[in-house]
Amino acid sequence: MSRSRLIFVVFYFTVVLIGAVHLRVSASRVFYRWCKAQVAQDNLKLQLGDKQLKLEHLLNPSVISERIEKEPDPDK
Amino acid sequence: MKTKPHIIGIGLLLVIVFGLLSWRVFYLQYCRADTYLAQSYEGTHAHVPDLPQRGRIMDSRGRVLAASNKVLTVFIDPSQLPHWDDVMETACLLQPILEIPAPNICDIVHEKIRLSYVPIKTGITEQERRAIRQARLKGVGIESKWERYIPMEQLTSHIVGFIGGADDPSSPDKVGLAGIERRYDSLLRGSKGQRVLIVDARRFPIGSDPQRTVEVKNGSSLVLTIDGTIQEFARSALIKQYADYQAESAIAIVMNPWNGAILALVSLPDYNPSEFSKADPDTMRNRALTDPFEPGSIFKPIVAAIALDGGFVGYDEQIYCENGNYAKYRIGEWAGHSFGNLTPKEILTQSSNIGMAKIGQKMGRKNLYEGLRMFGFGARTGIDLPAENPGLLKPTADWSSYTVTRIPYGHEINVTTIQIIRAFAILANGGSPVMPHLVRSVTDEKGVVEQMAKKSNLAGQLIKPEVAHWVVREALTNVVKEGTGQQAALEKWEAFGKTGTANIAVNGQYDTTNYTASFVGGAPAKNPAVVVLVSIRKPNKALGKGYSGGRVAAPVFREIMQNTLTYIEKNQL
CATH class of the missing domain: 3.90.1310.10 (Penicillin-binding protein 2a (Domain 2))
Incomplete structure (x- = not known):
């Protein structure tokens, strides 16, 4: 094998190795970011659920009845 | 050729060393393989338990009752x-x-x-x-x-119920302990999942292991037949009267007579399900289901309908009411009234005990018993709430000679209010049996309907439509127009119904100071949209404001009915 061929093989082999490692690290990083995004999405869902429940509490018929009873009659 | 001894020694040593190494490899790779595989797996994988979100419970208009x-x-x-x-x-x-x-x-x-x-x-x-x-x-x-939230708190406490610690102390899950939460626990709970992640040396996730991952399944949601607004109408009207009359307990039920859907169900005293551990256990009973009682006069239309349907009595038949004293059977009339000849319509309008006793005698034990069994008395209605009491309708073999004269006016029989309102729903819809129910549909977490409630109209016809129509449109409307239920009359619609003022039996004797005041009926009489039952136990007679069904329960019926029909009309429900 000529010297240039040997250099080419070694270079090619090294590039493939570095590429494989890079792809693997990138995949892990993307997966980690995806996990974080999913947690953030879950947190947003929870906040939304929390707000909806607070709203439901404010709008429920018994609370509205109480408020109507407390409000002064405009005719009086 | 002679082999040198030290070469043999080295050779043997190498054999022993390699033998030991081979043994060690075999031991590690074969004997301890499971242990090291597990250790390796633990080091590279993380298990994240996923607890399911319990399903929502919503009212018929999509308002959240529990989430x-x-x-x-x-x-x-x-x-x-x-x-x-x-x-x-x-x-x-x-x-x-x-x-x-x-x-x-x-x-x-x-x-x-x-x-x-x-x-x-x-x-x-x-x-x-x-x-x-x-x-x-x-x-x-x-x-x-x-965490479970119940936004309507007391308003729907006896319907929704609550969740608490599991029976299995090692389980972190909470299970339904009362109401719909308990009855539909398996549907609402969902199933646990577990995410399996591949992690690096710092335990940061770098991938997932889908083969070992078990997907979490969130619980299904329930849409109830209850309407929060009607529930509020019923509760606010009932609670006023309950407080004004210092009653022991009170019940109000609103039902669709055509399919048995419960639109509102209130049992007082009630409790806050979000703080159930602080509540008095007595307040946690859903009395509409758990407390059978002697119904008194509200039972009369049911027996009259059975008698008319079986031909044991005619619509215009005159029945002699013994001028208020049926001495042979020790029966008198309510409030000392005295009646001579009355038709069935007049018997119901005037709420004559003696007239009903005589109708019972005309029917005889067997027919009366079978008719009442056919209406479902003495058996659970099958409503989808736990702890329903079947009431008590004794077999005819256990009846005394008086029983056939007592049951027709609501004594010597124990019923629950849910059984009574179902019977009135049957009269209101023209004689078709219905099953009281609370769940309209089951949906997944996105709100897509998984299943609708089973068809709740049961097969068959319990009584002829003309009999049911006559009882509702002729007799029971007259009770509201001219009889004991005049306080139930509505401004815009024609109501029908029956009052009841039942003595409460204590130690085998009727208590003369404590009563159950009831009113059950519906409107509009020609095509009833809802039937409503109001029952108030032990209104304080000493207050001097009255204690009869017509005085205590009928005004509550009127308020609930007036508000409900207006609401239904305006919302075109």
Whole structure:
């Protein structure tokens, strides 16, 4: 094998190795970011659920009845 | 050729060494393979349990009656903070984030110093969560747990129920302990999942293992037949009268007579299901289902309908009512009234006990018993709530000679209010049996309907439509127009119904001071949209305001009916 061929093989082999490692690290990083995004999405869902429940509490018929009873009659 | 001894020795040594190495490899690879595989697996994988979100319970208009949401709790693990100085330092760092003074945090930790989990604050905000994460405090963690919210609180306490600790003490899950939460627990709970992640040396996730991952299945949601607005009409009307008359308990039920759907169900006293552990157990009983009682006069239309349907009595037949004293059977009339000849319509309008006793005698034991069984008395209605009592209708073999004269006016029989309202629903819809029910449909977490409630109209016809129509449109409308139920009359619609003022039996004798005041009926008479039952137990007679069904229960019926029909009309439900 000529010297240039040997250099080419070694270079090619090294590039493939570095590429494989890079792809693997990138995949892990993307997966980690995806996990974080999913947690953030879950947190947003929870906040939304929390707000909806607070709203439901404010709008429920018994609370509205109480408020109507407390409000002064405009005719009086 | 002679082999040198030291070469043989070296050879033997090499054989032994390689033999031992081979044995070690065999031991590690074969005998201890499971252990090391497990260790390797544990080091590269993380298991994250996924607890399912319990399904929602909603009313018929989509308002939330119960829902789960995650609550975040900050905790300290004192085992991670070996010195008290570490605890104080952590408390000082937590103080500005949680707005809890550091000495208070130290006190909380000091009380539970031997535990590895000391909750500091529950229900932290997203900002607080982020601040704690960024601070990266040693020994401080954030735990998330599903929490159940019941926005309508008391309003639907006996319907929705509550959840609590599981029967299995090792299980972290909560199970339904009362109401719909209990009856439909398996549907609402869902099933646990587990995410399996591939992690690096720092335990950061770098991939997932889908083959070992078990997907979490959130619980299904339920849409009830209950309408929160009608429930509020019923509760607010009932609670006023319950307080005004210092009653022991009270029940109001609103039902669609055509399919048995319960639109409102109130049992007083009630409780706050969000704080059920503080509630008096007596308030937690859904009396509409659990407390059978002698119904008194509200039972009369049912027996009259059975008698008319069987031809035991004619519509215009005159029945002699003994001028108020049926001495042979020791029966008198309500409030000392005295009647001569009455038709069945007049018997119901005037609520004559003697007239009903004579109708019972005309029917005879067997026919009366079979008719009542056909209407479902003495058996559970099958409503989808737990702890339903079947009531008591004794077999004819156990009847005394008086029984056939007592049952027709609602004595010597125990019924629940749900059985009574179902019977009135049957009369109102023209004689078709219905099953009282609370669940309209089951949906998945996105709101897509998984299944509708079973068809609740049962096969067959219990009584002829003309009999049911006559009882409702002729006799029971007359009770409201001219009889004991005049306070139930509505302005815009024609109501029908029947009053009841039943003595309460105590130690085998009727108590003359305590009564159950009831009214059950519906409107509009020609095509009833709803039937309503109101039953108030032991209104305080000493207040001098009255204690009869017509005085105590009928006004509540009127208010509920007036509001409900207006609401239905305006919303075109």
